[in-house]
Amino acid sequence: MVPNHRTWARISSGNMTLTSLQATVLTASPKPELLADFYEYLTIFDATFDTAERKKHLSLRLRDVLLKMVCLVGAPQVLCALIPLAKAEGQPAEQAGSSTLSEKWFVVHSFPYPGTGKT
Numbered sequence: 031m032v033p034n035h036r037t038w039a040r041i042s043s044g045n046m047t048l049t050s051l052q053a054t055v056l057t058a059s060p061k062p063e064l065l066a067d068f069y070e071y072l073t074i075f076d077a078t079f080d081t082a083e084r085k086k087h088l089s090l091r092l093r094d095v096l097l098k099m100v101c102l103v104g105a106p107q108v109l110c111a112l113i114p115l116a117k118a119e120g121q122p123a124e125q126a127g128s129s130t131l132s133e134k135w136f137v138v139h140s141f142p143y144p145g146t147g148k149t
Contacts, residue, residue, distance in 0.1 A: 046091060049072070049088070049091070050091060050092075050095050052068065053065055053068065053091075053092050053095045053096075054095055054099060056068055056111070057095065057096060057099045057103065057107065057108060057111045058099065058102065058103050058107070062107055062108070062110040062111035063110055063111060063114040065092065065096075065111040065114065065115050066111075066114035066115045066117065066118035067118075069088070069089070069092060069115055069118050069119070070118050072088060073085050073088070089115075089119055092115060093112075093115075096108050096111060096112050096115075099111075
């Protein structure tokens with residue numbers, strides 16, 4: 031059964047703690063891609079997430095949940111949830127270009143291999 035907005039309405043309340051718990055359960059489920067549907071439901075039907083700032087907060091919170099879930103269910107399961115979530119958020123390539131990642135991580139150092147002098 032694929033959930034529709036009525037199904038999500040029964041399990042969603044706008045409470046971020048509950049939302050994080052639901053994201054955790056969806057990610058660990060046999061269908062982790064449903065996390066994207068849950069995100070879409072929250073941003074469309076839940077008035078708690080009606081502004082761009084609140085949607086961004088929700089997105090960051092869900093990504094935080096996914097990062098923590100790597101230890102519990104493994105990276106492949108998390109990727110099965112993360113990729114559809116990125117598509118549901120819209121323009122994933124554009125968002126990656128405007129990442130808030132610190133510039134110190136863009137610097138790549140190459141060190142010579144010991145005894146060879148080659149990098």
